Amino acid sequence: MNFRTRHDAIIRHLRRSGTASVDALAHEVGASRRTVLRDIAALRDQGFVIHSEPGRGGGLQLDPQSMQTTARLAVAEVFALLISVTAMRAAGYLPFSDLADAGLAKIEKTLPPEKVRDLRRFLDCLHVGKLSPLQDLSDMGFIDPYLLPAFETAFLERMQLRFQYRDAKGQQTVREVEPQAMLILPPLWYLVAWDPARADFRHFRMDRISKPDVIDGTKFRQRHVSFDEDICPYSSLPRGGIRG
Amino acid sequence: MNFRTRHDAIIRHLRRSGTASVDALAHEVGASRRTVLRDIAALRDQGFVIHSEPGRGGGLQLDPQSMQTTARLAVAEVFALLISVTAMRAAGYLPFSDLADAGLAKIEKTLPPEKVRDLRRFLDCLHVGKLSPLQDLSDMGFIDPYLLPAFETAFLERMQLRFQYRDAKGQQTVREVEPQAMLILPPLWYLVAWDPARADFRHFRMDRISKPDVIDGTKFRQRHVSFDEDICPYSSLPRGGIRG
DNA sequence: CGAAATGGTGCCAAATTTTGGCACCATTCA
DNA sequence: TGAATGGTGCCAAAATTTGGCACCATTTCG
Structure with a gap:
C-alpha cells in the first residue's frame, strides 16, 4: 500500500469512525505508528483539519468542515493572481513563486473548461x-x-x-x-x-x-x-x- | 519538483494549450521524456482522459470533460500566494491587485480558522x-x-x-x-x-x-x-x- | 501521586519508489 | 524513405519513504 492509498484509507477511516487512535489506524492500514503519524502531518499540510487529544480516551478526529474546500475563482481573479506570481518569479524570488504557482496549478485544475479557454486566450x-x-x-x-x-x-x-x-x-x-x-x-x-x-x-x-x-x-x-x-x-x- | 506538483503542472499545461507533445511537456516541467510518459499513464489511471495522436502533427490532448472538482491548497501555498501578491503590490508592479485580493479571499476561506490567524500574524x-x-x-x-x-x-x-x-x-x-x-x-x-x-x-x-x-x-x-x-x-x- | 494511554519529534539505516537514459517499436505524414 | 510523434521494457543511480527506537508532553484513571 503506497502512501496515496494509505492517505485515502486514513481519511476514510477517520470519517467513518469519527475518532481513532494512531495505533488503531496503523493496524488498520498495515503501517507503523511512525508512518501514520507522518501521514497525519502530511494530511494536515494538505489542508485537512485533524484534531488530536492526548491522554487516555484521546485520539484523532477529522473536522468534517475541512472536507469541502472548493474555491471557485473568476477568470479575472486567476489572471490577476497569475500575473502577480509571474512578476514575483521575474524578480527572482523562486522559493515563494514556485509554491504560489503550484497552488495556482491546483486551482486551475478545478476551473471549468470554458474558463480555462478564456484564461488561455487572455494570457495569449x-x-x-x-x-x-x-x-x-x-x-x-x-x-x-x-x-x-x-x-x-x-x-x-x-x-x-x-x-x-x-x-x-x-x-x-x-x-x-x-x-x-x-x-x-x-x-x-x-x-x-x-x-x-x-x-x-x-x-x-x-x-x-x-x-x-x-x-x-x-x-x-x-x-x-x-x-x-x-x-x-x-x-x-x-x-x-x-x-x- | 515532485510528482504531485508535476502532475498538476502537466494538467495545467494540457488544459491551457489544448494540445502538447511529450517533449514539450518534459521541457516545461523539467523532467525527462520517460518520466512524462509515466506521468501521463498515471494520470490516465487517475481518470483523466488524455487522447494521443502519433506521427507528425500529433501530440497529447486532454479531454475537457474529464476534470477534477476539488482542490486542496497546502497552507504553505496559500502563504506564498499571499506574500507574492502583497510584495508585488508593494513594489507597485501590480495592477489589478484588488482582483487578486478577491481571489485570495476566496482561497483563504478554505483554510481552517487557526491557519488564517497564523497567516494574519505572519503578514503583520x-x-x-x-x-x-x-x-x-x-x-x-x-x-x-x-x-x-x-x-x-x-x-x-x-x-x-x-x-x-x-x-x-x-x-x-x-x-x-x-x-x-x-x-x-x-x-x-x-x-x-x-x-x-x-x-x-x-x-x-x-x-x-x-x-x-x-x-x-x-x-x-x-x-x-x-x-x-x-x-x-x-x-x-x-x-x-x-x-x- | 504514579502508571498507563495517548499524540508528537528526532534520528538513522534499510527498503522502496522514482527517475533518467537507452534501445527499440508503431504510426503518421510529407 | 525519413522525421516527428507516442509508447514500452530494462537497468542502475538517485531520491524518498518507512520502521524502529528513544524520548517528551499531556491527560486520565486508580
Whole structure:
C-alpha cells in the first residue's frame, strides 16, 4: 500500500469512525505508528483539519468542515493572481513563486473548461519585456480598478474599448480602440491597441487610462502585433522546474 | 519538483494549450521524456482522459470533460500566494491587485480558522518601503528555498533563527537572532531581527542568508521595531478597491 | 501521586519508489 | 524513405519513504 492509498484509507477511516487512535489506524492500514503519524502531518499540510487529544480516551478526529474546500475563482481573479506570481518569479524570488504557482496549478485544475479557454486566450495577449532605462517613472500613477474587468470583456469578446487617456504632457483625450495585447515592461504596464481613427497601433500606459468602457455592438478582428525581439509572449516565458 | 506538483503542472499545461507533445511537456516541467510518459499513464489511471495522436502533427490532448472538482491548497501555498501578491503590490508592479485580493479571499476561506490567524500574524510582521536609490544591486542573489519554511516557524513560534550571513564585503558569519519583522524595499527583501549578542537590531538581506535553521528550545518576546516614517506595515498599505 | 494511554519529534539505516537514459517499436505524414 | 510523434521494457543511480527506537508532553484513571 503506497502512501496515496494509505492517505485515502486514513481519511476514510477517520470519517467513518469519527475518532481513532494512531495505533488503531496503523493496524488498520498495515503501517507503523511512525508512518501514520507522518501521514497525519502530511494530511494536515494538505489542508485537512485533524484534531488530536492526548491522554487516555484521546485520539484523532477529522473536522468534517475541512472536507469541502472548493474555491471557485473568476477568470479575472486567476489572471490577476497569475500575473502577480509571474512578476514575483521575474524578480527572482523562486522559493515563494514556485509554491504560489503550484497552488495556482491546483486551482486551475478545478476551473471549468470554458474558463480555462478564456484564461488561455487572455494570457495569449500578455507579453513581457524589459523597460528601457531612459523612461521617466516620476509620474507613475495608479491603475484604474475598473480596467481589468473592462479588459476581460474587450479582449475575450473582441469588442472596442473607449477610455480617457492622459498623455505624457498631461493632455486628456478620449480614445476608441481595438485592444490587441497587454505588455509588461516592469514596472510599467501598457495596452497595445489598434486605433481605427489613426489606422495604426498605439501603446497606452495603463496608469494613464481612466473611465474604461466596452463599446456595445462593436466587434473587431485580431491583428498580428509585432514586438521587438527582446519581448516575449507570456506563454513562452521560462518556467519553474530546475532541470537536473 | 515532485510528482504531485508535476502532475498538476502537466494538467495545467494540457488544459491551457489544448494540445502538447511529450517533449514539450518534459521541457516545461523539467523532467525527462520517460518520466512524462509515466506521468501521463498515471494520470490516465487517475481518470483523466488524455487522447494521443502519433506521427507528425500529433501530440497529447486532454479531454475537457474529464476534470477534477476539488482542490486542496497546502497552507504553505496559500502563504506564498499571499506574500507574492502583497510584495508585488508593494513594489507597485501590480495592477489589478484588488482582483487578486478577491481571489485570495476566496482561497483563504478554505483554510481552517487557526491557519488564517497564523497567516494574519505572519503578514503583520511584513513592512514595505522604498529603497534608497544609492543601494548597490549588482550582487543580488537568490533566496534560499528553505527560508520561507524557517521563517514560518520562527515568526509564528517566536523562536530564534540561526543562519549563515554573507555581508557586503563577502565575509561569511553565523548569526543567531530573534526575527522581528520582514521588510520589503523593492526589489530587496530584508529580515529585521534583534541580535542578542550585539543587543541591537540588525537588517539582513534575504538573498545573503543561507542555511537557515530554527533553534530549538528558544523563545523570545516581541520587541517594538521602529521604522523610518516612509516605511509602513503591510496591514495599513493602501488597497485598490473598486470605488462606487 | 504514579502508571498507563495517548499524540508528537528526532534520528538513522534499510527498503522502496522514482527517475533518467537507452534501445527499440508503431504510426503518421510529407 | 525519413522525421516527428507516442509508447514500452530494462537497468542502475538517485531520491524518498518507512520502521524502529528513544524520548517528551499531556491527560486520565486508580
